Amino acid sequence: MRNKWRISLSFLFLICFQQLPAEIQELTISWNAFKCQSTCIQQIQKHFSTIKGIKNLNVNGSSGVADIEWDPNEPLSYEPFRYAAAAVGININTMR
Secondary structure, eight states: OHHHHHHHHHHHHHHHHOOOOOOOOEEEEEEOGGGOOHHHHHHHHHHHTTSTTEEEEEEETTTTEEEEEEOTTSOOOSHHHHHHHHHHTOOEEEEO
């Protein structure tokens, strides 16, 4: 019984007190390409490049896809991407 309690306590310590590094290194974001004209692509590059953690950004406006190289030492959150897309006037369809 004591051994089980120690294992549970060790597992709890690992989950709660240790920061686990992210393994995410690449992201692909897609949106409806028909809603974004040629000036929109420049705005996407401008707004997305301000997000902390992006190492490299490659936007293909004709297909409505942005390929992103992510810094694995930075935490990843959906919210900055959603705000950047909303500032441009597009909705993110998929983010993987």
